[in-house]
Amino acid sequence: MPRLDGPVPFRGGGFAPQSRAWAAAATLLGLIALWQAAASAGAIPTLFLPPPAAIARALWHLTVSGELWKHLSASLSRLAVGWVLGTVFGILTGIAVGLSSALRSPAMAVVSALFPIPKIALVPLFIIWFGIGEGSKLATLGFGVFFPTVIATAGGVDNVSRGLIRMGQSFGLSTWEITRKIVLPGALPAILSGFRVTSSIAIVLLVAAEMIGADRGIGAFVLSAGNLYDTDNLLAGIVLLSALGLTVAWLIGLAERALLRWR
Amino acid sequence: MTAGLRLVLDKVGHAYDDMTVLDDISLTAEPGRVTVLVGPSGCGKSTLLGIMGGMLAPTTGTVCCQGEVAPDCLNPLTYVFQDFALLPWRSVAGNVALVLEGRLSRAERADRVREVLALTGLTAFADAWPRQLSGGMRQRVGIARALAVRPACLLMDEPLSALDAQTRALLLDDFAALIERSGTTTVYVTHNLAEAVRLGHRIVVLSRRPGRIREIVSIDRPLSDRRAGDADLAAMEAALWDMIRDDAAAAERDGPVSGHVSA
Ligand SMILES: Nc1ncnc2c1ncn2[C@@H]1O[C@H](COP(=O)(O)OP(=O)(O)O)[C@@H](O)[C@H]1O
Numbered sequence A: 001m002p003r004l005d006g007p008v009p010f011r012g013g014g015f016a017p018q019s020r021a022w023a024a025a026a027t028l029l030g031l032i033a034l035w036q037a038a039a040s041a042g043a044i045p046t047l048f049l050p051p052p053a054a055i056a057r058a059l060w061h062l063t064v065s066g067e068l069w070k071h072l073s074a075s076l077s078r079l080a081v082g083w084v085l086g087t088v089f090g091i092l093t094g095i096a097v098g099l100s101s102a103l104r105s106p107a108m109a110v111v112s113a114l115f116p117i118p119k120i121a122l123v124p125l126f127i128i129w130f131g132i133g134e135g136s137k138l139a140t141l142g143f144g145v146f147f148p149t150v151i152a153t154a155g156g157v158d159n160v161s162r163g164l165i166r167m168g169q170s171f172g173l174s175t176w177e178i179t180r181k182i183v184l185p186g187a188l189p190a191i192l193s194g195f196r197v198t199s200s201i202a203i204v205l206l207v208a209a210e211m212i213g214a215d216r217g218i219g220a221f222v223l224s225a226g227n228l229y230d231t232d233n234l235l236a237g238i239v240l241l242s243a244l245g246l247t248v249a250w251l252i253g254l255a256e257r258a259l260l261r262w263r
Numbered sequence B: 001m002t003a004g005l006r007l008v009l010d011k012v013g014h015a016y017d018d019m020t021v022l023d024d025i026s027l028t029a030e031p032g033r034v035t036v037l038v039g040p041s042g043c044g045k046s047t048l049l050g051i052m053g054g055m056l057a058p059t060t061g062t063v064c065c066q067g068e069v070a071p072d073c074l075n076p077l078t079y080v081f082q083d084f085a086l087l088p089w090r091s092v093a094g095n096v097a098l099v100l101e102g103r104l105s106r107a108e109r110a111d112r113v114r115e116v117l118a119l120t121g122l123t124a125f126a127d128a129w130p131r132q133l134s135g136g137m138r139q140r141v142g143i144a145r146a147l148a149v150r151p152a153c154l155l156m157d158e159p160l161s162a163l164d165a166q167t168r169a170l171l172l173d174d175f176a177a178l179i180e181r182s183g184t185t186t187v188y189v190t191h192n193l194a195e196a197v198r199l200g201h202r203i204v205v206l207s208r209r210p211g212r213i214r215e216i217v218s219i220d221r222p223l224s225d226r227r228a229g230d231a232d233l234a235a236m237e238a239a240l241w242d243m244i245r246d247d248a249a250a251a252e253r254d255g256p257v258s259g260h261v262s263a
């Protein structure tokens, strides 16, 4: 007969990865240092890929000359206005779709048909409709953000417990109170994770729209630097975009932590 | 103390699609008394309670209120839910305040919240999130919320069945005291016969699906001098069990019943 002796071996643990902020920062800094070292050693031709020091120098010149703020402020205001427009209308539509049988199928049919169109393809059309100025850029961003927001919000509303809604009704809460105090907070986690998607869509569309018809904005700046083979400035613009994306993701993380404390 | 509210059901029947779940229920919940509905699972108890509180329209028959409602009553027919139905994004105090908002001034609301939390032993937990509470504590919040609107009639759908036996015994005594003290008309659904004899002035025994009234028994002793395990209560419990055991076994054989209607 087989025997089993000795201490019971430990088999649990693992499958619980932890986030380490210092490791994230150290990885990025390490990669930059490695890149700089390789460039200084002559392993990377500076014409193809300028070293971090040259990019930093370009960024510095842009900052002191005021160019940086000119382009950044144009991009940021487009991003903010376009994203807010698309998000507000998207959340309102998403809630309507989630709550109303009359709107659900018609609105979802339209959303499903328009959502898959790459909005970049529509930029020329938006320029015809809304003019070459800010209108076409805001429309591109707004439309790009609107559809995924509708889908995320409607999904979130569908997942709100019907029991909680019945509870609200049983205490005589009005439809408006139920929507604002039960449906909207219940859908908030889904809406906030939609923000992660829509913010990166918005940055992509922002750059695309600025490349098609703008003289200010990071997209326009990157395009003109590229046309001149000015790789230092080109990369400086790209670094700005990366920093923009990181900042937006960080802000969304803050919002999630503040608004979803109850979880 | 006013005369209180009487709830009169006249030949109520209900069918989901073509499955009849309730048939010819004529029943009166007397003012200030506790009417307990017992019956095997799936016999339509939750459906009947939903109909009594206006959350479901009966297929046939009528439900009428008769009587006076205290002037400070904010929601005459008030539910306590089996799954508690607390908003996870509101604190304990916030969940109670939900049903008072827009009806009481800020100061009155704070007083009312404080009062019902004290009554249910939750004062120390006013700022806790629901997820931080045990099941028993959550149901205390459910009962505090119900008492906060000064109901004329309490409708309780198996409020203890999601709890463990010890918590149930403790909470049962508290319920008895709170119901006795508030003097509201109460309809209490349970499949637990010990709860039925502890709380009920009248116990309505329903047959298995389609639910019909099999028997109505009365217990006239005041709730405050009933103790779990009293001989007469134990005898009553045994008699009730004899009445429904065959039905319960048959209902069991009928196979799984799908989810509850969320009243
Ligand atoms: N919304 C619904 N649609 C269809 N059938 C339902 C619905 N709610 C309950 N039922 C069915 O009706 C019967 C009675 O349900 P219910 O009133 O919840 O019984 P009980 O509370 O006594 O267990 C069950 O067979 C259940 O499956």
Ligand SMILES: [Mg+2]
Residues within 6 Å of the ligand: B045, B046, B047, B158, B260, B261
């Ligand atoms: Mg039930």
